[in-house]
Amino acid sequence: MIAPTTSRSLWRMLGRVLVVVWFVLGGIGHFVLTDMFTSIVPPYVPFPREMVYVTGVCEIVGGLALLYKPLRHIAGWCLIALAICVTPVHIQMLIDAQGAKPLVLTLLWARLLFQPVFIWIIWASTKR
Numbered sequence: 667m668i669a670p671t672t673s674r675s676l677w678r679m680l681g682r683v684l685v686v687v688w689f690v691l692g693g694i695g696h697f698v699l700t701d702m703f704t705s706i707v708p709p710y711v712p713f714p715r716e717m718v719y720v721t722g723v724c725e726i727v728g729g730l731a732l733l734y735k736p737l738r739h740i741a742g743w744c745l746i747a748l749a750i751c752v753t754p755v756h757i758q759m760l761i762d763a764q765g766a767k768p769l770v771l772t773l774l775w776a777r778l779l780f781q782p783v784f785i786w787i788i789w790a791s792t793k794r
Contacts, residue, residue, distance in 0.1 A: 677791075678790065678791045679791075680791075681787045681788075681790055681791030682732050682738075682791040682792065684787060684791075685729065685732060685742075685745065685784075685787060685788050685791060685792075686729045686730070686732050686733060687729075688729070688784075689725040689726070689728055689729030689745060690725070690726055690729040690730060692722075692725050693721075693722045693723065693724070693725030693726035693727075693729065694722070694726065695722070696718050696719065696721060696722025696725065697719070697722055700715065700718055700719070703718040703722075704718050706755055706758070706759050706762075707755065708754055708755060708758040721748070721752065724744075724748055725745075725748065728741050728744050728745045728748060729745070731744075732745075732792060738792050739792055739793065739794050741792065742788050742789060742791070742792025742793070743792075745788050745792075746785050746788050746789060749781065749784060749785050749788065750785070753778075753781055756774070756777055756778045756781065757778065759774055760774045760775065760778060
């Protein structure tokens with residue numbers, strides 16, 4: 667049987683892997699799919715294209731910082747802040763998608779409802 671601390675360490679490591687992959691791939695997506703990301707920026711956000719680039723850099727840097735133990739804790743808090751800051755984008759996408767196909771609405775709702783869980787995963791996998 668695996669000791670509880672070993673099991674907990676494994677889950678924290680798997681959580682970090684999820685967070686790193688999510689943010690690094692998402693950040694790369696900001697540069698590969700810039701027009702798509704720009705199109706979902708809420709209208710009240712100034713300089714949408716530049717914001718897509720800035721958030722893409724923040725996602726990549728934050729995700730990679732989790733791999734370096736001395737930066738892990740602060741990077742976790744920065745990624746939590748970033749996840750909170752982009753939540754209005756998810757809400758705006760849901761508002762704009764009214765009348766869309768049920769699958770699209772289901773996926774948008776699922777992502778929005780998963781956001782607090784994802785924030786908890788970031789916190790749990792990067793806390794000291």
